Structure formats: C-alpha cells, structure tokens
Amino acid sequence: MKKLLLGDEAIAQAAIDAGLSGVYAYPGTPSTEITEYIQNSPAAKERNIHRRWSVNEKTAMEEALGMSFMGKRALVCMKHVGLNVCADPFVNSAMTGTNGGLIVLVADDPSMHSSQNEQDSRFYAKFAMIPCLEPSSQQEAYDMVHFAFDYSERMHLPVLMRVTTRMAHSRAVVEIADNPKDQNAMNYEAKAADWVLLPAMARRRNDIVTAQQKDLETDAVESRFNSYTDAADHSLGIITGGIGINYLNECYPDGCPYPVLKISHYPLPKDLMRRMTRECDAVMVIEEGQPFIEDILNGVMPGDAVIKGKFTGDLPRTGELNPDIVKKALGVKTGECYAPSENIVPRPPALCQGCGHRDVYAALNEVLEDYPNARVFGDIGCYTLGALPPYKALNSTVDMGASITMAKGASDAGQWPAVAVIGDSTFTHSGITGLLDAINENADITVIISDNLTTAMTGGQDSAGTNKLEAICRGLGLDAAHLKTVVPLPKNMAEIKQILRDEIEYHGTSVIIPCRECMQTLQRHLREKKKKEEQAK
Numbered sequence: 001m002k003k004l005l006l007g008d009e010a011i012a013q014a015a016i017d018a019g020l021s022g023v024y025a026y027p028g029t030p031s032t033e034i035t036e037y038i039q040n041s042p043a044a045k046e047r048n049i050h051r052r053w054s055v056n057e058k059t060a061m062e063e064a065l066g067m068s069f070m071g072k073r074a075l076v077c078m079k080h081v082g083l084n085v086c087a088d089p090f091v092n093s094a095m096t097g098t099n100g101g102l103i104v105l106v107a108d109d110p111s112m113h114s115s116q117n118e119q120d121s122r123f124y125a126k127f128a129m130i131p132c133l134e135p136s137s138q139q140e141a142y143d144m145v146h147f148a149f150d151y152s153e154r155m156h157l158p159v160l161m162r163v164t165t166r167m168a169h170s171r172a173v174v175e176i177a178d179n180p181k182d183q184n185a186m187n188y189e190a191k192a193a194d195w196v197l198l199p200a201m202a203r204r205r206n207d208i209v210t211a212q213q214k215d216l217e218t219d220a221v222e223s224r225f226n227s228y229t230d231a232a233d234h235s236l237g238i239i240t241g242g243i244g245i246n247y248l249n250e251c252y253p254d255g256c257p258y259p260v261l262k263i264s265h266y267p268l269p270k271d272l273m274r275r276m277t278r279e280c281d282a283v284m285v286i287e288e289g290q291p292f293i294e295d296i297l298n299g300v301m302p303g304d305a306v307i308k309g310k311f312t313g314d315l316p317r318t319g320e321l322n323p324d325i326v327k328k329a330l331g332v333k334t335g336e337c338y339a340p341s342e343n344i345v346p347r348p349p350a351l352c353q354g355c356g357h358r359d360v361y362a363a364l365n366e367v368l369e370d371y372p373n374a375r376v377f378g379d380i381g382c383y384t385l386g387a388l389p390p391y392k393a394l395n396s397t398v399d400m401g402a403s404i405t406m407a408k409g410a411s412d413a414g415q416w417p418a419v420a421v422i423g424d425s426t427f428t429h430s431g432i433t434g435l436l437d438a439i440n441e442n443a444d445i446t447v448i449i450s451d452n453l454t455t456a457m458t459g460g461q462d463s464a465g466t467n468k469l470e471a472i473c474r475g476l477g478l479d480a481a482h483l484k485t486v487v488p489l490p491k492n493m494a495e496i497k498q499i500l501r502d503e504i505e506y507h508g509t510s511v512i513i514p515c516r517e518c519m520q521t522l523q524r525h526l527r528e529k530k531k532k533e534e535q536a537k
Contacts, residue, residue: 005174007167010138011105012037013174014145019181021072021100022050024060026429027458028079029114030168031107035077036459047183053455055464056400056429057082061089061104068102068158069195071187073149080108080119085400085430090158091128095197095205097156099190101149104160107168110289111320114457116380116399118318120289125160125266129209131216132160132266133225134242138172140264144225146177151219155212164288166243166320216267223265228272233257237280237305239273239293243321244286250323251332268293270300277301284329285309288321349385356516357383359488360450361391363496364419371504374417375410379403379431381423382457382518383450394421401430407445408438417504420447425455428465432472435511439477442508446500449511450488452518460521473511482510489516 005013012034015023025035038044039051050067054060057078064074076086083090083106090104106124109115125132133148135141141163148159193201220226238256240248241263248256261276263269276283277297283305285294291310298307308314314329315321327334351358360383368374378384378394379402387394396406407420422431427449438445449469455461465472473483484499486492496514503510517525 001176001178002173003176004171005138005142006033006169006171007135007138007141007163008033008107008169009037010142010172010174011145011161011163012041013176014142015073015075015103016041016043016047016049017177017180018101018146018149019073019183020044020049020075021183022064022067023075023077024050024054024064024067025077026054026057026060026082027455027461028057028082028107029458030109030163030165031077031079031082031105032458032461033168034075034105036461043180053461053464057086058089061086061093064102064104065089065093065096068098068100069190070100071189072100072184073102074100075103075105077105078107079115080106080121081115081117081399082106083121083124084119087124090124092197093158094128094130094209095202096195097205097209098152098158099156099187100184101152102158103145103148103152104158106160106162108162108164108289110164113165116397118289120292121160121162122266122289122292125162128160129213130157130160131155131219132162134162134264134266135167136242136245136262136264138167138170138174140225141167142174142176144264147225155216157209157212162242164243164320166288213267217270220265220267221269221271223269225264226269226272227262228275229256229260229262231257231259234259234280235282237261237276237283238286239263239276239283239297240286241293243288244326247321247323247326248286251327251330263293268296270296273297273300277305277307278303280305282306282308284314286315286321286326286329291317348388350388351382351385352519354519355382356452356488356514356518357386357450358391359490359493359496360421360448360514361386361393363488363493363500364421364448365391365393367497367500367504368417368419370501371417373415374419375407375415376419376421377403377407377410379420379422379426380457381426382452383421383423386421400426401434404431404434404438404445404447407447408434408441408443411444416444418445419504420445422447422449423456424449424451424453424465424469425463427469428463428472432476435473435478435509436476438509444507445509446503447509447511449513451513451515452521453515454518454521456518456520460518460524469513469515478509478511482506482508483513484511485513485515487516488514
C-alpha cells in the first residue's frame with residue numbers, strides 16, 4: 001500500500017505497523033505531528049495504543065522507559081530542546097538498557113523556525129553511547145523505525161532517531177507494510193540488576209555499554225542505511241546524510257561525479273570515512289545542523305585529504321542548508337533567482353486578535369508605568385510574542401519554566417518588582433517546581449499564569465493543567481489570599497490593573513491567573529459543536 005505522508009507521519013505510521021504499544025510526547029515543533037497522527041489513527045485506537053500527551057519530555061521519556069521495561073515497544077517524541085529536558089533519563093537509559101524496543105525521536109530545528117537554538121541531537125547520541133539513525137527520505141524514515149525497534153531489542157539499547165525540519169514537514173509517497181506487526185506480549189525478562197542504577201550495578205552496565213561501542217560501529221559500517229558509492233573523479237569526495245543527500249542529488253541529477261559516502265546510521269563508520277580520505281584529494285562534508293561529522297572526520301583522517309565544510313567556510317555554520325547553498329559550495333551553477341516582490345508587506349508574528357494575552361499585557365504595561373525599574377520575565381509559548389511591538393512587555397525568555405525561577409533569582413538579588421509571565425501548559429511542564437521554590441522562601445515576586453486552556457503555540461493540544469491551576473498553587477502552599485483569578489477582557493481592565501497593583505505591592509509570592517480560552521481553539525470547538533448539532537437533527 002502507498003500513502004502520501006509527511007516525514008513525521010511516515011514515522012508515526014511505521015511505529016504503528018511495527019507493533020507500537022505507546023507513544024509519549026510533549027508538543028514541540030517540528031515533532032508534534034507524529035503523536036497527533038497516532039492519536040487520530042483508527043488502527044492505533046483499535047490496538048489501544050497509549051497516545052495521550054505527557055506533562056513534559058522528562059516524564060515522557062520515563063514513561064516510555066517503563067513500557068520498555070515491561071517488554072513492549074515505546075516511542076518518545078520531542079523537539080531538540082526537549083532532549084535537554086529529558087537528558088537525565090535519556091542518558092541513563094543507556095545504562096538500564098531496554099527490554100522492549102525504545103525509539104527516542106528528536107526533531108532538530110536548523111534556522112530556529114520555532115526554537116531558541118540550533119543544537120544538534122547527534123551529539124547527545126554520541127555522549128550517551130547509543131546508536132543514532134537519520135533518514136534521508138520519508139521512505140527511509142518509515143523503514144528505519146522498523147529497523148530501530150528490532151535493533152533496540154537486539155542490542156538492549158534505546159535508539160535515537162534524528163530528523164530535521166525539512167524532513168519532518170515535507171511529503172513523499174511511502175510504501176507501507178500490508179501486514180502490521182502485533183504488539184509485543186508483556187514479559188518479565190528485564191534484569192532488575194540492570195535497572196537499579198546503584199553505583200555498583202551501574203558500573204557493571206557501564207562496562208557492558210562501553211564494550212558494545214565496537215559492535216555498534218561495525219554495524220554502522222555494514223548498515224543498509226549507509227553506503228559508499230565510488231566514482232571516477234577522486235579530486236573530491238563527498239560525505240553527507242539525512243536531508244543533505246537530497247540537496248546533493250539536486251546538484252547532480254545525472255549522478256554525482258565524485259565518490260559519495262552517505263551516512264544515516266551512527267556511530268560514524270570510521271573505516272568508510274578513512275577510505276574516502278585515503279582515496280580522495282579533498283572531502284566535502286554536507287550535513288544539516290552542526291559540523292558533527294566534519295569535526296570527527298578531522299580526527300580520524302589518515303592521509304593528506306583537505307577537509308571542507310562548515311569549519312572552513314565552504315558551507316555556512318548557521319541556518320538550514322538548501323540546494324543553492326550546496327551548489328555554490330561545489331561550484332555548480334545555480335538557477336535563476338527572483339527577488340521578492342516589493343509589494344509584499346512584512347507580516348511579523350503577532351498575538352491573535354481577541355487573544356486574552358493581549359489584555360494581560362495591556363494591563364501589565366499600564367501598571368508598570370508606575371514602576372520604572374520593573375523587570376518582567378517571560379517564558380515559552382504564544383505569549384512570548386509579548387516581547388514584540390506593540391507591547392514590548394518582556395525582558396527575558398530563556399527556556400520552559402525559566403520565568404518563575406529567573407524572577408525569583410532577580411528578587412533574591414534585590415530586584416523589585418519582579419514579575420513572571422508563564423502559560424498554563426508551560427507552568428505544568430516545568431514551572432511548578434520553580435513556584436514551590438518561591439513559595440518556600442516567600443520570594444517577593446508576582447507570577448502571572450496566563451491560562452488559555454490549551455497548548456496553543458503548537459496547535460491547540462490538551463493542557464495538563466486545565467481547571468487545576470488554582471488547586472496546584474494551593475497544594476504548593478501558596479497563601480490563598482494572594483491567589484487571584486481574573487477574566488482578561490477589556491471590560492474587566494480596571495479590576496485586572498487593581499489586582500496587579502495590589503499583588504506587586506504585596507512583598508511575598510503571589511499568583512494571578514487570567515483565564516480565557518484561546519481564540520483558535522474556541523473557534524474550533526464552536527465548529528465542532530455546530531457540526532454535532534447539525535448531525536443530531
């Protein structure tokens with residue numbers, strides 16, 4: 001059977017077909033569509049595959065690890081910065097090993113289309129000493145998932161699968177299996193001695209995992225996902241992989257005249273890399289993301305080949321690659337380019353008309369006019385756009401949950417007023433522990449949890465804190481007298497401003513929860529309601 005699928009969808013379909021028992025994830029572009037595809041799949045529903053969103057990437061990783069412990073196949077999905085959040089269980093998952101197959105799918109975001117940095121997840125795989133796969137097509141992505149589950153169970157290691165934005169969000173025809181695999185039966189074959197990481201036990205596993213590295217590299221050399229294609233002209237050799245192989249193919253539609261080493265299975269096949277540096281005068285490394293291959297190649301080359309790539313300036317160190325950039329690096333003539341029309345009006349991102357965040361920022365800015373030294377610490381979500389005109393309301397945005405902890409740290413330094421602005425989903429993701437710190441010390445900060453009842457920035461997924469935020473704050477020990485809920489509407493502006501002034505003037509920890517549904521999800525819910533009413537007639 002053939003289907004036209006996004007890279008993300010090919011991965012999701014493959015996981016279902018490979019006997020998946022559970023997907024665990026927190027929404028994050030460009031990985032979100034994987035979990036959504038499984039959530040909307042009739043086959044996943046019929047098979048009772050777990051497909052609810054997790055509170056954050058750390059809990060997702062640990063939940064997937066628990067499913068693997070019981071012998072079943074699990075997929076955990078995130079964007080690259082989410083791997084930072086789950087780094088502790090991710091790195092330790094190599095020490096525990098796996099029972100059922102475990103794939104950690106990470107979607108990197110070169111050019112930072114919706115991210116804070118351009119980090120390359122291949123470094124994490126190397127650091128954790130686990131195998132890594134990077135598909136170069138949607139079909140290969142589908143095939144790799146099947147291989148990765150089998151390989152994880154054979155090697156008793158998790159497998160990191162890395163995609164980048166263009167692979168995740170581009171479509172191609174994919175040949176899918178006609179006979180999906182049954183889910184694994186639950187088993188009790190996981191050795192408790194491997195999964196209890198007391199130092200004595202972890203040292204033994206560390207020796208085993210370290211000894212496995214030679215086998216993992218041999219497997220990469222022999223992998224069907226890696227290939228060495230020789231050619232007559234050895235003045236240059238090209239090492240590429242992932243989306244980069246597509247750009248190379250666009251440079252040479254009739255076939256590359258130089259030897260090409262395609263790498264999509266890590267650890268790096270150093271024997272194949274040495275062959276290229278021995279046989280070619282120069283080697284160009286074309287890779288999306290950071291110069292990961294290029295850096296290691298400089299350390300393993302045995303001969304006098306000149307290494308070219310991002311370190312040498314032949315390719316840019318930042319941003320995404322594209323066919324024209326690769327053509328320029330290889331000296332291939334590019335096609336005719338057209339300048340953008342002068343009539344196109346720039347459309348910078350902005351908060352939606354009618355969004356409750358707008359009213360929050362309007363009130364906050366007006367109140368803070370009376371406090372010229374005020375500092376407002378922002379967070380990750382739609383409301384981050386409050387840093388842009390017309391509001392210019394935020395002084396910092398670093399990572400998920402940092403608003404509360406940075407406000408507390410600033411307050412500890414003597415800053416007043418210190419205001420934190422965080423969304424409902426981000427609060428449950430990683431803001432709760434920071435608020436507990438603040439409450440325990442009664443830090444002099446004002447926390448605004450702007451609640452739009454969804455995870456809006458990534459498409460309106462369910463938020464773990466919906467209708468629970470006040471209870472969570474009370475449970476953490478917040479003084480109920482300084483827990484206020486408001487409805488952010490223009491008609492309530494006087495009330496909102498008065499509450500802001502009162503809580504800023506209170507020298508302790510206070511929380512204000514402006515609560516109104518996201519305009520996008522509200523419209524969707526209204527359409528769904530209307531459709532149901534029409535069907536009921």
